[in-house]
Amino acid sequence: MECRVGCGACCIALSISSPIPGMPDGKPSGVRCVQLTADNKCKLFGQPERPLVCVKLRPDEEMCGNSADEALAWLYALEEATRP
DSSP states (O other): OOOOTTOOTHHHHSOBOSOBTTBTTOBOTTSOOTTBOTTSOBTTTTSTTSOHHHHHOOOOHHHHTTSHHHHHHHHHHHHHHTOO
16 A cells, blocks of 8 residues: 555654654654655655654555544554553
């Protein structure tokens, strides 16, 4: 499955604990990544500075659902279920 163009749900809903250019302490869940453009595209896609967690995340039907809103809901639920 390919990412839905302009979705950006994983760049908003997921927390990232590793440094991101412009966000040296990572990012909390619910905060837009500073590398996410206004049209929800990753400025770091394909770049070596992209965090490994982002590189390894692969879209699938369950996670992405039928819309960005469904993807956000699923990812927020995942964040809640895995919160320490």
